Amino acid sequence: AQRVTQPEKLLSVFKGAPVELKCNYSYSGSPELFWYVQYSRQRLQLLLRHISRESIKGFTADLNKGETSFHLKKPFAQEEDSAMYYCALSGRKAGNMLTFGGGTRLMVKP
Amino acid sequence: GAGVSQSPSNKVTEKGKDVELRCDPISGHTALYWYRQRLGQGLEFLIYFQGNSAPDKSGLPSDRFSAERTGESVSTLTIQRTQQEDSAVYLCASSPTLADYEQYFGPGTRLTVT
Numbered sequence: 001a002q003r004v005t006q007p008e009k010l011l012s013v014f015k016g017a018p019v020e021l022k023c024n025y026s027y028s029g030s031p032e033l034f035w036y037v038q039y040s041r042q043r044l045q046l047l048l049r050h051i052s053r054e055s056i057k058g059f060t061a062d063l064n065k066g067e068t069s070f071h072l073k074k075p076f077a078q079e080e081d082s083a084m085y086y087c088a089l090s091g092r093k094a095g096n097m098l099t100f101g102g103g104t105r106l107m108v109k110p
Numbered sequence: 111g112a113g114v115s116q117s118p119s120n121k122v123t124e125k126g127k128d129v130e131l132r133c134d135p136i137s138g139h140t141a142l143y144w145y146r147q148r149l150g151q152g153l154e155f156l157i158y159f160q161g162n163s164a165p166d167k168s169g170l171p172s173d174r175f176s177a178e179r180t181g182e183s184v185s186t187l188t189i190q191r192t193q194q195e196d197s198a199v200y201l202c203a204s205s206p207t208l209a210d211y212e213q214y215f216g217p218g219t220r221l222t223v224t
Contacts, residue, residue: 032211044215095160095208097143100152
């Protein structure tokens with residue numbers, strides 16, 4: 001079975017502070033990991049995926065297979081980063097369906 | 111271009127009634143997915159379509175749930191004899207093919223069963 005865990009429901013930081021949103025997964029194979037974001041009154045959208053190894057809006061995430069983690073990081077948070085963040089896993093089964101974590105609400109205070 | 115659209119945006123129904131939720135994917139997207147999000151929880155996968163075929167229906171919560179898709183276009187998710195535990199936001203997503211990992215999500219339908 002595949003499972004994604006985001007241990008923090010809420011993360012509150014001040015503008016300019018570093019941010020780390022935690023994600024742990026369980027999967028017996030080589031998963032594809034993603035971060036999706038939902039800004040206020042907007043629809044869920046892809047932020048980044050581990051296979052592309054890119055930085056989007058200053059965010060990066062590294063897949064650590066030893067720790068089965070895919071934490072999302074940003075060195076200096078901005079107020080516009082406030083949103084719901086979901087970590088997701090695709091095990092290449094069931095048409096690449098995604099298994100989502102419970103989400104973390106990031107609040108960046110001025 | 112137009113994104114994924116869903117209708118209705120909100121639906122309030124009485125327990126025991128049937129409801130039908132609609133999803134219009136992005137034109138040309140062959141893969142379509144339905145998810146459910148209960149309050150305070152993550153998204154739960156329900157079913158996917160490749161074209162108008164749904165190869166795996168095991169994610170549907172019960173036999174009261176069914177889904178159809180017309181060609182590579184509109185999909186409907188039907189819930190019969192609704193129960194209060196069916197209250198959730200139902201999200202639809204589409205992608206160009208099953209091999210594409212990026213899924214484009216609709217705004218969702220908020221279903222409330224009273």
